[in-house]
Amino acid sequence: MTQPTAQDNSGPAPDDLRRPGPWRRRRWLTLAALIIVALLIWRWAAHRAPPPVLPPPPVAVVSTVVTSADLPRYVMGIGTVQATTSVTVRARVDGQIERVAFAEGRDVKAGDLLVQIDARPYRAQLEQARATKARDVAQLVNARLDLRRYQTLAAQGASPQQQADTQAALVKQLEAAVLTDQAQIDYAAVQLDYTTIRSPIDGRTGVRLVDVGNIVHAADASGIVIVNQIDPITVLFTLPEDTVGAVNAAMQAAGNAGLAVDAFARNGGERLASGKLTLINNQIDNASGTVQLKATFANASHRLWPGQYVNARLTLGVMPRAVALDASVVQNGPGGTFVYVVNEQGKAAVQPVKVGVTQGTQAIIESGLTAGTRVVVDGQLKLRPGTPVTEARNASGRSSGGPPAMTRDGGAMPPPASSAGSPFGASGRAGR
Numbered sequence: 001m002t003q004p005t006a007q008d009n010s011g012p013a014p015d016d017l018r019r020p021g022p023w024r025r026r027r028w029l030t031l032a033a034l035i036i037v038a039l040l041i042w043r044w045a046a047h048r049a050p051p052p053v054l055p056p057p058p059v060a061v062v063s064t065v066v067t068s069a070d071l072p073r074y075v076m077g078i079g080t081v082q083a084t085t086s087v088t089v090r091a092r093v094d095g096q097i098e099r100v101a102f103a104e105g106r107d108v109k110a111g112d113l114l115v116q117i118d119a120r121p122y123r124a125q126l127e128q129a130r131a132t133k134a135r136d137v138a139q140l141v142n143a144r145l146d147l148r149r150y151q152t153l154a155a156q157g158a159s160p161q162q163q164a165d166t167q168a169a170l171v172k173q174l175e176a177a178v179l180t181d182q183a184q185i186d187y188a189a190v191q192l193d194y195t196t197i198r199s200p201i202d203g204r205t206g207v208r209l210v211d212v213g214n215i216v217h218a219a220d221a222s223g224i225v226i227v228n229q230i231d232p233i234t235v236l237f238t239l240p241e242d243t244v245g246a247v248n249a250a251m252q253a254a255g256n257a258g259l260a261v262d263a264f265a266r267n268g269g270e271r272l273a274s275g276k277l278t279l280i281n282n283q284i285d286n287a288s289g290t291v292q293l294k295a296t297f298a299n300a301s302h303r304l305w306p307g308q309y310v311n312a313r314l315t316l317g318v319m320p321r322a323v324a325l326d327a328s329v330v331q332n333g334p335g336g337t338f339v340y341v342v343n344e345q346g347k348a349a350v351q352p353v354k355v356g357v358t359q360g361t362q363a364i365i366e367s368g369l370t371a372g373t374r375v376v377v378d379g380q381l382k383l384r385p386g387t388p389v390t391e392a393r394n395a396s397g398r399s400s401g402g403p404p405a406m407t408r409d410g411g412a413m414p415p416p417a418s419s420a421g422s423p424f425g426a427s428g429r430a431g432r
Helices: 014-018 022-047 120-156 161-194 241-257
Strands: 059-065 068-089 095-100 113-117 196-198 203-205 225-240 260-265 271-285 290-297 309-326 331-333 336-342 348-352 354-359 362-367 374-378 389-391
Touching (some): 068 241, 225 241, 225 271, 241 271, 241 309, 290 309, 309 374
Parallel strands (some): 059 389
Antiparallel strands (some): 068 225, 095 113, 260 271, 260 309, 271 290, 309 362, 336 374, 354 362
């Protein structure tokens, strides 16, 4: 009889499948713990106070307190120094130079001997003219005596009247000859005097163009030497045509006092001389749109020299209680020109301004600023409205700020006139 085979069933019993195992419980517990932690983190983050907003650090700037003063109103032009009088000394007669009596580059007075030309031929011509006159005078004296005799004989009927008339005509002819002889003497004397060449003016000699022994001619174009009068001296400069009206008005207002002109070196701000305006040309140059002006300067120190280029500054008047800033401090924005000021809270603020005139490096503020306002003059590009500021200090601990370089007479030398433009137009400059 066959025995039934026992079956080995190693799988879980149905009751075991219905009961959760330990690994399932751990999984659910872990998930629940993560959810609780996430909720706690969210609640903590939602109720945490926001971090405090720190104010921006102060920006180091250089500032100055605006002041007002009576400042000159001027225009600038490029000028050329010219001798007041310049003479090219030339020979007026032909001859050989016997003597050169001047030194190059030295001062001479009017009438000083410069050159002596051989005078012997001209002295001989003068003596010849005098001798001719003496001969003709002797003939005239004899002719007058004969005329009186012929007139006496004619009156007595002892001689024809025609002979007396002929003698009278001869007397007149000899009188004319004597006058001609005197003219020849005068001419020869002038020619002789021309052999001595003297300085026609007070001035300074230039390069000597002849030497002893040279033959010179009255027709020579090169001359002997040039003498320039350099004290006083003049400066010829130009201004834009749109300044003519202002210059004429200023001249009328100044009257006999005249308008002051200052000459500055082209390579820097050094004032070379101060003088007076003596001429505004009666015509504008249509090609360049400029007008020529001339000023005269005392030049005892010889700081001005003929041919030298200078910057000429013509003062037209005075702007009372004007406020001036360096032109680079004024900035351009969408709303126009402005500057940064420091308010009572020590913060930067935008202050709109109107620039009236730009003179050299200085901008004259027409409106928007009053004396006593503190203006940022350096470091303004790092500022925004409301930015706290602090005064920059140098190594010695002193403030590096200071008022702009502007004095009552116009301050230091402005830049070359070619870059200054028209001095009557308002303009703002970008800040540093």
